[in-house]
Amino acid sequence: MEGRIEGLAENGLGILKDGRRKIYVPFTAPGDRVRVTKLRRIKRILIAEEFELIEGSGIRIEPRCPYFGLCGGCLLQHVPYREQLSFKRSVLEKALDMDVSVIPSPKIFGHRNRVDVVISTKGVGFRRYGTWWDVVDIESCPVFGEASGRVLRSLRDFMADFNLPAYGIRENSGFLRYIVIREGKFTGELMVNLVTKEGSLPGEFPEYFPYATSIYWSVNRSESDVSYGDVERFWGAEFIRETLGDVTYLIHPNSFFQTNSYQAVNLLKTVASLAEGEMVLDLYSGVGTFGVYLAKRGFKVRGIEVNPFAVRMANLNSELNSVEAEFEVGEDRKVEDLNGYDTVIVDPPRAGLHPRLVKRLLKDKPENLIYVSCNPRTLSMNLRELRGAYRLEEAVGLDMFPHTPHVEVVVKLKG
Numbered sequence: 308m309e310g311r312i313e314g315l316a317e318n319g320l321g322i323l324k325d326g327r328r329k330i331y332v333p334f335t336a337p338g339d340r341v342r343v344t345k346l347r348r349i350k351r352i353l354i355a356e357e358f359e360l361i362e363g364s365g366i367r368i369e370p371r372c373p374y375f376g377l378c379g380g381c382l383l384q385h386v387p388y389r390e391q392l393s394f395k396r397s398v399l400e401k402a403l404d405m406d407v408s409v410i411p412s413p414k415i416f417g418h419r420n421r422v423d424v425v426i427s428t429k430g431v432g433f434r435r436y437g438t439w440w441d442v443v444d445i446e447s448c449p450v451f452g453e454a455s456g457r458v459l460r461s462l463r464d465f466m467a468d469f470n471l472p473a474y475g476i477r478e479n480s481g482f483l484r485y486i487v488i489r490e491g492k493f494t495g496e497l498m499v500n501l502v503t504k505e506g507s508l509p510g511e512f513p514e515y516f517p518y519a520t521s522i523y524w525s526v527n528r529s530e531s532d533v534s535y536g537d538v539e540r541f542w543g544a545e546f547i548r549e550t551l552g553d554v555t556y557l558i559h560p561n562s563f564f565q566t567n568s569y570q571a572v573n574l575l576k577t578v579a580s581l582a583e584g585e586m587v588l589d590l591y592s593g594v595g596t597f598g599v600y601l602a603k604r605g606f607k608v609r610g611i612e613v614n615p616f617a618v619r620m621a622n623l624n625s626e627l628n629s630v631e632a633e634f635e636v637g638e639d640r641k642v643e644d645l646n647g648y649d650t651v652i653v654d655p656p657r658a659g660l661h662p663r664l665v666k667r668l669l670k671d672k673p674e675n676l677i678y679v680s681c682n683p684r685t686l687s688m689n690l691r692e693l694r695g696a697y698r699l700e701e702a703v704g705l706d707m708f709p710h711t712p713h714v715e716v717v718v719k720l721k722g
Contacts (some may be wrong), residue, residue: 309361315394317684319382319712330355330675333436336386338364340626356437366390371416372450377443379436381450381710389417392706395714399704402683403690405624409704409714410577413569417452418709420490420549420568423534424459425449426483426515428475431459434575439532440476450710451488458488458499458516465515474504476532482506484527485534489547492568496547500560502527502536513542520547523560535561540577551575554600554628557561562594562620567707574679574715575600577703581719582606583675584649590642590664591654592634595621597679598652606650608636611642630654639664645671654678659685669696676720681707683716690718697722 312321312335318673321335332355333342345357370376370384377691383391389437392409394561399407412418425432430444448458456671466473466483474481485502499516501508511524521544527536546557549564552574558564565571578597585607589598592610594617602608602625612618612634621634645651651673659682661670668676669692676697680686690699697720705715 310340312337312339312341314363315712317398317712319394322357325514328353332358333382334385335360336364336367336390338366347621349660354437372448374432374443374445378433380448382712384710388709390616391709394712395704395706398712398714399683399716402687403699403702403716403718405699405702407702407704407705407716410570410573412567412706414575415709416449418492418569419448419451420492420564420565421566422448422451422455422488424455424486424488424672425463425597426473426485428473428481431463431473431486434524438588452490454497454530455488457518457552458486458497461515462486462501465512465696469478469509469511471509479530487534487560488543489560489564490610491547491549491558493550494548496544496549498523498547498558500525500535502534504528508539520544525560551596552600554603554624556594556596556599556624557620557627559616559620562617564594565596565707567709570705570707571596574705574717577705577717578652578677578679579604581675581677581701581717582650582652586648586650588645588648588651589632589634590639590652591656592621593617593654595624595632595634597654598632598634599628599630601623602632603628609648611637611639613638645673648673650675650677652679654679655685657682657685660689665689665692668693672722674722676722678718678720680718681713686716686718690720693720 308325320331323330328354340362343355343358346353347356375384396409412658425442427442429442432443432445435441435443472481474484487500489498498521499519502525522542524539525536549556587606587608591608592612598608598610615636618634625632640661700721701719703717707715
């Protein structure tokens with residue numbers, strides 16, 4: 308079948324109409340003319356598996372990354388950045404049924420502070436788009452920056468010198484599984500975390516990364532394809548630091564941190580500008596990213612997070628910055644009292660708020676509710692549930708993830 312791409316779906320794939328059917332074509336732009344020769348079905352969605360670009364649209368540009376169209380990390384590098392922002396704004400406006408501005412990322416290359424690179428029998432790189440078993444071999448990643456190339460060269464030297472077997476995901480064989488690179492964009496500190504199966508790592512490993520601030524060896528003892536594990540040992544600093552505004556955060560291999568440091572500064576400023584009063588409850592508080600920043604601005608903060616390790620990191624960050632913020636382990640569905648707080652912040656996972664937390668918000672009705680979301684669809688669902696007690700006062704989009712269909716949004720609800 309052949310035709311023109313009519314627009315982009317929320318997942319960033321081009322939409323090709325074939326009669327009443329919609330076919331989703333990756334790596335295409337509105338106005339492209341394509342010929343599709345093979346389809347695959349994922350649930351009820353038809354995705355082009357094999358296709359040819361016959362004629363490019365007027366908006367299409369040359370992607371910077373040589374692996375574009377192979378690696379599944381960036382779906383939109385061929386779309387001008389202003390058009391990416393327009394697309395993300397339309398996604399948010401459809402979900403929220405209101406006008407929403409989107410703050411551009413200060414940088415659209417070299418912005419990511421973390422990349423998880425697969426080490427497999429297929430190569431060292433990222434998953435090939437549409438597969439879980441194949442890998443695109445890469446030399447560096449332009450959305451991370453120059454340090455990625457340096458680390459991967461050192462890794463390949465290490466692998467060659469010691470003839471260590473890469474992991475075969477289908478066979479659950481081999482030793483080396485991932486190398487995770489993290490960088491403090493504002494501090495210049497670099498962390499390298501090698502993730503392996505159980506086995507023996509040559510003692511010379513850290514010598515291949517003399518430029519790294521922190522070097523880790525972690526062991527994933529399961530067959531799950533994840534880029535973390537139990538820390539076996541580390542060399543150098545236990546943490547690297549990142550500075551967002553006037554706040555310094557400690558980063559550990561097993562802790563989550565916003566992946567775009569430059570835009571994270573704008574995210575923190577946005578949340579701080581919407582907070583009111585004196586007492587703040589920070590739910591899903593993670594490593595204290597919002598809570599510590601707000602405490603630095605004079606708010607008294609209590610944070611609740613289900614992950615005990617993240618809570619430990621949050622309290623370390625609070626102590627490091629000498630602020631009045633305390634974090635504790637707790638579950639969203641077990642929060643019992645929201646009274647006494649001037650502002651409640653929620654930053655849930657992609658699945659959205661737990662139904663019991665929604666009921667608690669409706670019952671206690673804290674006056675100011677700030678909802679940070681990376682999933683406009685579940686945000687829209689939660690807003691419908693909260694409509695009886697809250698009105699949507701303000702919404703701000705932030706492009707944390709250039710060249711991808713993902714977008715962050717902060718909304719303020721008033722009780």
